[in-house]
Amino acid sequence: MSTLRTTFEMGVREYARTPILLSLLAFLPVYLILVFHWVMPESRVTVDIPIQGAMSAEMTAVATVLTTPMAAAFVGGAAGLFLMQSASAVDGRLAIAGADAVEIVAARGGVLVLAALVGSVVSVGVLSAVMSVERLRWYLLAILLVALLYGGLGALVGLVLNRLAGVYVLLFGPFFDLFLAQSPLTDETHALAPFLPGHFPMKLAFDAALTARVVPRNLWFSLAYLAVLALVVGLGFRRGLRVD
Amino acid sequence: MTVSRPSSDRLRVGLDAAVREFVREPINVALLVVLPPVVITSYESMLSAFPRLPYMTTDPGALGATAGTLFVAAFLPAVIGLFQVISAQRADERLSLAGFPELALFVSRLGAVCLATLLTAALSLGVLATTTEVESLALGFLTLAFVGGLYGLIGMLIGTVLPRELEGSLVLIFVVDVDEALASGVIATDAAATKLFPLHYPHEVFQAAVDGTAPAASDVLAAATYGAIVLVATFLVYTALAATGGGGG
Amino acid sequence: MTERIVGTERPESESEPTAGDRDVVLRGSDLAKTYSSRLPFGRSVEVLTGASVTIRRGEVVGIVGGNGSGKSTLMKILVGELDADEGTVDVNGRVGWCPQDELLYDRLTVEETFRLFGEAYGMDPTEIESARDRLAETLDFEEFLDYRIDRLSGGNRQKINLSIALMHDPDVLLLDEPYTGFDWETYLAFWDLTAALRERGTAVAIISHLINEQERFDRILELADGTLTDVTDEGSSQAGEEGVR
Numbered sequence: 001m002s003t004l005r006t007t008f009e010m011g012v013r014e015y016a017r018t019p020i021l022l023s024l025l026a027f028l029p030v031y032l033i034l035v036f037h038w039v040m041p042e043s044r045v046t047v048d049i050p051i052q053g054a055m056s057a058e059m060t061a062v063a064t065v066l067t068t069p070m071a072a073a074f075v076g077g078a079a080g081l082f083l084m085q086s087a088s089a090v091d092g093r094l095a096i097a098g099a100d101a102v103e104i105v106a107a108r109g110g111v112l113v114l115a116a117l118v119g120s121v122v123s124v125g126v127l128s129a130v131m132s133v134e135r136l137r138w139y140l141l142a143i144l145l146v147a148l149l150y151g152g153l154g155a156l157v158g159l160v161l162n163r164l165a166g167v168y169v170l171l172f173g174p175f176f177d178l179f180l181a182q183s184p185l186t187d188e189t190h191a192l193a194p195f196l197p198g199h200f201p202m203k204l205a206f207d208a209a210l211t212a213r214v215v216p217r218n219l220w221f222s223l224a225y226l227a228v229l230a231l232v233v234g235l236g237f238r239r240g241l242r243v244d
Numbered sequence: 245m246t247v248s249r250p251s252s253d254r255l256r257v258g259l260d261a262a263v264r265e266f267v268r269e270p271i272n273v274a275l276l277v278v279l280p281p282v283v284i285t286s287y288e289s290m291l292s293a294f295p296r297l298p299y300m301t302t303d304p305g306a307l308g309a310t311a312g313t314l315f316v317a318a319f320l321p322a323v324i325g326l327f328q329v330i331s332a333q334r335a336d337e338r339l340s341l342a343g344f345p346e347l348a349l350f351v352s353r354l355g356a357v358c359l360a361t362l363l364t365a366a367l368s369l370g371v372l373a374t375t376t377e378v379e380s381l382a383l384g385f386l387t388l389a390f391v392g393g394l395y396g397l398i399g400m401l402i403g404t405v406l407p408r409e410l411e412g413s414l415v416l417i418f419v420v421d422v423d424e425a426l427a428s429g430v431i432a433t434d435a436a437a438t439k440l441f442p443l444h445y446p447h448e449v450f451q452a453a454v455d456g457t458a459p460a461a462s463d464v465l466a467a468a469t470y471g472a473i474v475l476v477a478t479f480l481v482y483t484a485l486a487a488t489g490g491g492g493g
Numbered sequence: 494m495t496e497r498i499v500g501t502e503r504p505e506s507e508s509e510p511t512a513g514d515r516d517v518v519l520r521g522s523d524l525a526k527t528y529s530s531r532l533p534f535g536r537s538v539e540v541l542t543g544a545s546v547t548i549r550r551g552e553v554v555g556i557v558g559g560n561g562s563g564k565s566t567l568m569k570i571l572v573g574e575l576d577a578d579e580g581t582v583d584v585n586g587r588v589g590w591c592p593q594d595e596l597l598y599d600r601l602t603v604e605e606t607f608r609l610f611g612e613a614y615g616m617d618p619t620e621i622e623s624a625r626d627r628l629a630e631t632l633d634f635e636e637f638l639d640y641r642i643d644r645l646s647g648g649n650r651q652k653i654n655l656s657i658a659l660m661h662d663p664d665v666l667l668l669d670e671p672y673t674g675f676d677w678e679t680y681l682a683f684w685d686l687t688a689a690l691r692e693r694g695t696a697v698a699i700i701s702h703l704i705n706e707q708e709r710f711d712r713i714l715e716l717a718d719g720t721l722t723d724v725t726d727e728g729s730s731q732a733g734e735e736g737v738r
């Protein structure tokens with residue numbers, strides 16, 4: 001337990017000593033969300049919200065609700081990708097020194113959760129500055145789930161691909177999933193959309209942002225998706241440490 | 245004794261080394277070939293589920309195919325530009341100290357990006373042509389190659405200013421995706437500021453190539469001016485920072 | 494996949510250990526390793542073809558070989574970082590490993606690096622502090638304890654790399670090109686440290702492409718064509734050509 005705490009603490013310290021990265025984590029969500037909020041016309045659009053069906057909403061609100069999870073997903077995904085890429089070789093030495101592989105995996109997972117949490121809080125904070133959502137805590141939870149899911153996917157990509165290929169995937173993955181496949185601008189669900197990581201948390205996000213009710217089932221499905229992903233990444237990372 | 249060599253030799257050697265470095269990672273080449281069809285068909289398929297919204301200029305599926313083609317033509321060279329500069333930074337500093345002219349170094353890096361650009365542009369246009377009738381293939385190809393070069397330079401610029409992979413990649417992801425989402429026509433925009441984004445004018449020109457209409461001279465001029473400014477800015481920043489070891493990070 | 498036996502246990506098939514065997518702290522037997530290409534028609538490189546090595550308490554063993562002969566691969570297999578395709582590794586005691594590439598967390602300070610690896614070795618805070626101060630004094634990096642690893646010079650990073658391998662008083666120490674970047678004083682301090690370790694019964698295996706002073710070693714093994722040969726008594730004739738100087 002003590003090794004887990006120390007490994008986690010050192011992981012956080014490593015992140016905390018990257019001032020440029022921390023500035024970017026704060027600035028980039030602001031940029032993404034505010035640009036979309038700014039360029040949207042003052043008009044209403046019909047959107048399809050899971051719990052309510054078709055409803056009319058401000059275009060600016062829809063765009064802001066849509067881009068906030070994208071910002072969190074990019075931050076989480078990049079954190080996951082580079083966590084795997086940068087630490088795994090040295091983590092192997094730590095494991096050979098005697099650190100428990102499960103504790104190393106848990107400590108790295110903890111750092112990833114922290115990065116996803118920061119990305120989510122910053123993103124939702126920016127959103128809160130320009131609009132108010134109906135159920136803020138549920139919305140924040142949905143955004144955190146998106147960030148964690150993409151953090152896990154980033155880590156998975158980091159385990160199997162190199163950095164350049166990982167960045168390719170992160171460039172278009174969240175964009176396709178969150179911006180196109182889960183868009184409320186269409187009432188027709190693409191055949192692929194339910195299998196994508198953003199499906200359930202985005203349903204939760206739109207319900208929480210634009211209506212007063214949420215469907216807990218979307219939370220359970222999101223958590224199940226996350227649990228499977230975390231298991232796969234954890235096992236893959238542990239295998240990479242080459243200890244039994 | 246130092247023997248001075250013609251600059252064209254140095255350029256060729258530099259370009260050759262940059263290309264070899266890239267292609268010796270098979271996954272890079274595989275993705276360069278695989279991603280255009282995947283991205284374009286996915287984009288088109290996703291948008292086919294959309295109704296034709298009032299602000300959309302064309303059928304959503306066709307809009308998706310066009311936007312996806314521009315997207316892939318932009319982001320593949322952008323990532324290559326970024327990693328070309330970051331991964332080779334220390335070697336470039338050393339080459340510069342060994343007497344390799346900064347201009348030759350810059351052109352070598354840019355040349356490798358341009359080769360990837362041409363390949364991506366041709367592949368993307370080929371994929372698009374299988375589902376959409378592109379009226380002017382030549383203009384379409386030129387526009388995609390321009391977009392690739394433009395974003396390759398932007399990738400190099402980001403890599404020079406922020407020579408760390410995580411930070412540089414994060415910035416690039418946000419820049420490319422915001423630009424693409426705004427230029428795609430999937431959502432309505434009404435602010436004049438959207439015209440300041442790199443893909444705005446090339447998107448107009450590319451749409452004209454697909455439709456077979458003459459592109460507006462103002463769009464072509466604006467895109468060319470944008471490209472020239474980015475080229476000069478990237479060259480100045482690269483020679484000031486990357487090739488001389490002055491980059492941060 | 495390497496069969497790896499850690500601790501005092503022996504495979505059931507083996508007979509009772511002799512007195513000499515009881516001194517063995519590390520044994521690699523018939524190790525084979527080939528790096529295969531990821532591409533269908535790419536070249537495979539056969540690095541080890543049946544290398545065997547036995548290291549006993551209190552001896553200093555040099556393992557030499559030309560560039561690319563497989564020295565680092567052998568060491569990675571011995572410490573468990575890499576699996577061999579064939580062969581067994583039998584470890585009897587604690588292993589300390591100083592890799593050729595400094596595997597250290599760039600943005601942690603020297604003090605934090607000791608804390609983290611000390612925890613991994615199962616040391617308590619007092620033991621960690623004591624080991625850190627002792628090694629900092631011996632290898633002369635006391636003034637850098639608050640420095641981040643990525644802000645140290647190459648030589649100082651290598652001192653930390655070596656110290657991390659040593660801090661838990663291992664029974665066998667595997668060092669891959671350990672004195673790269675050391676200044677002369679540190680080089681001498683390193684050998685003083687090695688002599689003290691030998692006195693205490695610690696086995697030390699040093700991998701290097703260049704061995705300057707043969708008299709410092711009890712045995713010298715040469716890795717060539719995928720196997721290890723004892724060249725201690727061959728002087729400089731053969732070894733001179735193959736990298737033992």
